[in-house]
Amino acid sequence: MVRDPLLRLEAVSKVFDGGTIGLDNVDLDIGHGEFVSLLGPSGCGKTTSLRLMAGFEQPTSGRVLLDGQDITALRPYDRPLNTVFQDYALFPHMDVSENVGFGLTLRKISGAEISRKVKEALDLVGLGDKIHARVSMLSGGQRQRVALARALVCSPRVLLLDEPLSALDANLREQMQIELKRLQARLGTTFVMVTHDQTEALSISDRIVVMNRGRIEQIASPAELYDAPATRFVAHFIGTMNLIEGKALETTGEFHRVAAGPMTLEVPADGAAPAPGAPVLVCIRPEELSVLASPSDDAVAAQIMSTVFYGPMLRLFVEIGGGQKLMIDTPRRTAAGTFEAGALVHVRPNRGSGRILSGS
Structure with missing residues (x-):
């Protein structure tokens, strides 16, 4: 106001x-x-x-x-x-x-x-x-x-x-x-x-x-x-966004933990804590997902479906377990010649990224 x-x-x-x-x-x-x-x-x-x-x-x-x-x-x-x-x-x-x-x-x-x-x-x-x-x-x-x-x-x-x-x-x-x-x-x-x-x-x-x-x-x-x-x-309207359906796990300190297929997200606890097990919708930007060349405890395996060239960035369209499709923006200079369709990579959501949507 x-x-x-x-x-x-x-x-x-x-x-x-x-x-x-x-x-x-x-x-x-x-x-x-x-x-x-x-x-x-x-x-x-x-x-x-x-x-x-x-x-x-x-x-x-x-x-x-x-x-x-x-x-x-x-x-x-x-x-x-x-x-x-x-x-x-x-x-x-x-x-x-x-x-x-x-x-x-x-x-x-x-x-x-x-x-x-x-x-x-x-x-x-x-x-x-x-x-x-x-x-x-x-x-x-x-x-x-x-x-x-x-x-x-x-x-x-x-x-x-x-x-x-x-x-x-x-x-x-x-x-x-x-x-x-x-x-x-x-x-x-x-x-x-x-x-x-x-x-x-x-x-x-x-x-x-x-x-x-x-x-x-x-x-x-x-x-x-x-x-x-x-x-x-x-x-949906502002920028490019991944919308991920998941289930609330718990709220610990400043983060809500959400299970989304094989991936666990830790999003800011800037709203009421959802009940454990409750379905939630998380929005996360493509730049808030990191691509790793090797496995990690906090990353999940993903297959690259396609890539789009955006100047200094590449947009990767990947699929993780459960059929969940994601968009990821990653610097092109570090990715040149690496991310081809069909390749397997590992995806990690950045801690503290994304939001639970409470509106319709």
Whole structure:
């Protein structure tokens, strides 16, 4: 829970014509100066949430609050929020300065003041030298920066970003992720971004809201989401995860011990101790399993089914006793020429890795 949130969705639901549920009783607090990403698959409710914040949609029930004031009924242009759209929505018949200054022309501001603000906004996004360029002459990355400048020039309390980088190629997208985070940190403005790209959300967000079927599955920092997913959905959606069915053995000190076929896992005891013999579901990342060249008391035999090349890493798909299949990430430099399909290796779970999932 955020103390004194800047933006709040309070018990918000949205049901579209035909009965489709866009949001289902969502509560969400966003703090001053946060970079928050709404993350999830298509149809999860993330874009609906953003449109409700912006005023492009009205909730079926619930309220939208800004600094404690109910803004649910306010029209989009009466809210101190601006939106950067997925397609940038630039005016092709205007040059860069006219696009950036368009919102200011609707206010009682002098021409000189508009020119000053436009120049400051373009300098902020590194396009001061493109002030009189035609939009059609700009690259995708430059158009994205113009859209950002146009949204920022009016000094919004909150900047809403609707998948702003999705049209960019991979290299430019990565560069713009860094620029977005740098810009947000410099301005101190609250950013709320919709994305379906988990890597993007993990790399630049202060907190991530993982959504599924109109509800929030988990809200947490990138590290917490990655290390301690709260539900099976989050475990599947964030990164790559092994899900292992097992039985609880005992809790000793800071670890739960779990039997999973021939393998024994020792996972952090950060929740209620399961009863001995109770079925549990453990999630463990591929990098939290080690491959040994020779047998060990705490390792189990495994057969390599296939391998995938990931630059400095190899991902091994192996099978251990009982038919349990696992993914393991191991450094390629130490594994070159060693891990071929059909080879036998020994797998050891790192002590203190993985989590018992308590959510659905």
